[in-house]
Amino acid sequence: MFKIPFLDLPPLRGATGTVRLPGSKSISNRVLLLAALSEGKTFVRDLLASDDTAVMLDALRTLGCGVWREGDAVVIDGLGGKLRAKEAQLFLGNAGTAMRPLTAALAVLAATQGGSFEVSGVPRMHERPIGDLVDALRGLGCAIDDLGNAGYPPLRLRGPSALALDAPVKVRGDVSSQFLTALLLALPLVAERDIRIEVIGELISKPYIEITLALLARFGIAVKREGWEAFIIPAGSRYVSPGEVFVEGDASSASYFVGLGAIAATGTPIRIEGVGSESLQGDVRFIEAAAAMGAEVKTGPNWLEVRRGAWPLKGITLDCNHIPDAAMTLTVMALYADGPTTLTNIASWRVKETDRIAAMATELRKLGATVDEGPDWIRVEPLKDWKAASIHTYDDHRVAMCFSLAAFNGLVTENTVPVRILEPHCVAKTFPDYFETLFGVVTANAADIPVITIDGPTASGKGTLADEVGKALGFEVLDSGALYRVTGLAARRAGLDLDNGDAVAAIVPTLKLSFRDGHVFLGDEDVSARLRAEATGLLASQVAAHAQVRQALNQLQLDFRRLPGLVADGRDMGTAIFPDATLKVFLTASAATRAERRHKQLISKGISANINSLREDLEARDERDKNRSASPLTPAQDAQLLDNSALTIEASVDQVLGWWQQRRPF
Numbered sequence: 111m112f113k114i115p116f117l118d119l120p121p122l123r124g125a126t127g128t129v130r131l132p133g134s135k136s137i138s139n140r141v142l143l144l145a146a147l148s149e150g151k152t153f154v155r156d157l158l159a160s161d162d163t164a165v166m167l168d169a170l171r172t173l174g175c176g177v178w179r180e181g182d183a184v185v186i187d188g189l190g191g192k193l194r195a196k197e198a199q200l201f202l203g204n205a206g207t208a209m210r211p212l213t214a215a216l217a218v219l220a221a222t223q224g225g226s227f228e229v230s231g232v233p234r235m236h237e238r239p240i241g242d243l244v245d246a247l248r249g250l251g252c253a254i255d256d257l258g259n260a261g262y263p264p265l266r267l268r269g270p271s272a273l274a275l276d277a278p279v280k281v282r283g284d285v286s287s288q289f290l291t292a293l294l295l296a297l298p299l300v301a302e303r304d305i306r307i308e309v310i311g312e313l314i315s316k317p318y319i320e321i322t323l324a325l326l327a328r329f330g331i332a333v334k335r336e337g338w339e340a341f342i343i344p345a346g347s348r349y350v351s352p353g354e355v356f357v358e359g360d361a362s363s364a365s366y367f368v369g370l371g372a373i374a375a376t377g378t379p380i381r382i383e384g385v386g387s388e389s390l391q392g393d394v395r396f397i398e399a400a401a402a403m404g405a406e407v408k409t410g411p412n413w414l415e416v417r418r419g420a421w422p423l424k425g426i427t428l429d430c431n432h433i434p435d436a437a438m439t440l441t442v443m444a445l446y447a448d449g450p451t452t453l454t455n456i457a458s459w460r461v462k463e464t465d466r467i468a469a470m471a472t473e474l475r476k477l478g479a480t481v482d483e484g485p486d487w488i489r490v491e492p493l494k495d496w497k498a499a500s501i502h503t504y505d506d507h508r509v510a511m512c513f514s515l516a517a518f519n520g521l522v523t524e525n526t527v528p529v530r531i532l533e534p535h536c537v538a539k540t541f542p543d544y545f546e547t548l549f550g551v552v553t554a555n556a557a558d559i560p561v562i563t564i565d566g567p568t569a570s571g572k573g574t575l576a577d578e579v580g581k582a583l584g585f586e587v588l589d590s591g592a593l594y595r596v597t598g599l600a601a602r603r604a605g606l607d608l609d610n611g612d613a614v615a616a617i618v619p620t621l622k623l624s625f626r627d628g629h630v631f632l633g634d635e636d637v638s639a640r641l642r643a644e645a646t647g648l649l650a651s652q653v654a655a656h657a658q659v660r661q662a663l664n665q666l667q668l669d670f671r672r673l674p675g676l677v678a679d680g681r682d683m684g685t686a687i688f689p690d691a692t693l694k695v696f697l698t699a700s701a702a703t704r705a706e707r708r709h710k711q712l713i714s715k716g717i718s719a720n721i722n723s724l725r726e727d728l729e730a731r732d733e734r735d736k737n738r739s740a741s742p743l744t745p746a747q748d749a750q751l752l753d754n755s756a757l758t759i760e761a762s763v764d765q766v767l768g769w770w771q772q773r774r775p776f
């Protein structure tokens with residue numbers, strides 16, 4: 111996951127490959143609660159690992175459920191409908207799929223078994239309405255205290271209190287379908303007689319109720335229904351664990367890759383695994399909307415394949431009540447259409463993680479789009495004149511994921527712009543590795559992928575600075591010195607004459623090099639520590655003097671230019687390897703300072719060293735690196751010079767990030 115303040119997406123051009131979706135959030139949290147209410151163990155496989163499931167799992171542990179991992183399964187040892195903890199404070203973040211059902215379940219359990227439970231969340235959760243559910247539960251006889259504003263969390267659920275289950279339980283269905291879901295999940299716990307639930311108003315997001323009913327059936331509860339107006343939980347209902355449940359992929363998350371295929375898969379389609387024609391989730395019907403906009407979609411039982419059909423896409427008008435979450439993706443696809451796209455019946459967007467109609471309209475306008483909005487609709491015009499924009503994400507995972515599709519603007523305009531996604535880690539709610547997954551299936555022109563080069567003499571702090579800048583921007587890092595070091599080491603082990611450039615260059619293609627978790631492997635051997643030895647640095651400096659060796663290592667270095675960007679450190683990164691780098695830094699420090707730093711570095715690793723001989727070695731290395739004829743160590747003429755002799759690491763990093771920001775169009 112990119113845990114950084116912003117992630118810059120350079121212009122993207124194409125898409126190809128296969129995506130395996132994370133588990134569905136809606137199914138994951140329902141299954142966890144159902145398993146917790148059942149007797150016995152449930153092995154939950156392919157569970158979504160995300161912020162929303164994490165708060166649910168924490169809550170279940172607090173309530174006394176057994177929760178543990180076994181292989182690829184999360185095992186829930188359920189309560190069998192009996193409260194083990196009679197008091198608890200549950201923090202549920204911004205997870206509506208945890209807040210609503212847990213409120214209902216704990217309200218009826220406290221009423222029948224006694225207890226006191228407080229449920230709360232992040233500030234936005236305390237702005238998301240729950241009053242209709244609370245009214246329905248109070249109507250039943252549950253004791254519920256408002257601990258903040260009436261009608262919103264936080265709440266206290268108390269008991270015992272008498273429940274009146276003979277009259278129908280009435281609940282509004284036109285604000286959030288989660289209120290009905292919450293009652294459907296909670297009331298089997300107290301179904302000594304048939305319990306009738308009646309929906310007031312037109313029920314929205316019906317497919318989510320279908321998921322609830324299907325999962326209830328898996329756990330032994332056969333709800334009868336009269337259209338979408340009334341639901342009857344049969345007397346004697348009792349949760350029975352099915353033993354094992356597989357969570358299907360998240361259909362709402364699939365929408366970004368369906369959109370991606372429609373926009374950018376011009377050759378082979380994007381294949382999306384985890385949802386398909388047999389999916390329980392209503393959002394799978396997003397493919398119909400995408401097809402109406404021109405996408406070519408094929409489906410299998412649990413897979414989708416999507417490629418570009420009509421181009422530009424076709425503007426559509428669509429009632430999106432049945433696909434409320436996935437429909438957000440259409441607003442960004444609409445930028446690539448031949449006419450306006452109007453989405454209606456989306457009032458529920460206003461009470462989600464953020465006011466999604468306002469959020470999408472505001473951020474689309476930042477890109478230059480013309481957008482109109484009403485209480486329950488949005489209209490987006492196609493965009494020709496794109497502006498570079500910093501997209502505010504409102505702590506809403508879907509806003510962040512949707513706007514990644516704006517990075518394909520180069521497919522409709524010559525004047526390409528990068529897109530900055532602020533707080534990209536908000537995707538952790540449902541798809542922690544969203545951007546990594548995206549980068550795995552999209553293509554960009556190498557020239558569009560930004561590079562920052564940091565060149566300079568040994569021990570000036572290049573590697574440290576490159577790592578920190580890379581971390582701050584989410585960029586890949588190339589330690590080009592490691593490539594020369596590994597070549598020097600391999601040449602020495604092979605007994606080669608290090609003055610024979612042709613012989614040393616010839617072993618480069620035979621090196622079985624791999625880079626994993628910051629370690630360098632030669633075959634199966636982790637040579638990272640060996641490479642950092644001063645003696646290996648001297649070998650590297652020797653072999654690096656040969657033009658043939660430099661040529662042999664050229665492509666290997668260019669291959670590090672990967673999305674979303676690269677920080678490359680070495681001697682000739684800005685002058686020879688990445689002459690088109692967006693920012694070039696030449697980092698120096700006095701020889702005395704560098705010798706002192708290297709001395710400290712070695713001592714801290716328990717390696718004894720003499721500061722004077724270290725200084726002599728590094729000055730000798732400087733001389734060789736500066737005076738060789740092949741790509742000598744010298745600042746690129748457009749490099750920013752940074753002498754960090756008197757600067758802390760943090761100050762050097764801030765300086766480079768400041769220069770970087772000056773070159774950005776945001």
Ligand SMILES: Nc1ncnc2c1ncn2[C@@H]1O[C@H](COP(=O)(O)OP(=O)(O)OP(=O)(O)O)[C@@H](O)[C@H]1O
Binds near residue numbers: 568591711759
């Ligand atoms: N600005 C700084 N202030 C103080 N110490 C620093 C600074 N920058 C780097 N260092 C320290 O100096 C040591 C050498 O830094 P680093 O290994 O990053 O240098 P390098 O230029 O990459 O070296 P080499 O060329 O040998 O790979 C490290 O211990 C690092 O923590």
Ligand SMILES: Nc1ccn([C@H]2C[C@H](O)[C@@H](COP(=O)(O)O)O2)c(=O)n1
Binds near residue numbers: 568569590591647735
């Ligand atoms: N781009 C590069 C990187 C490194 N070298 C040579 C010169 C150095 O003395 C040696 C080791 O580099 P370090 O790990 O200390 O950065 O490799 C080079 O010529 N060009």
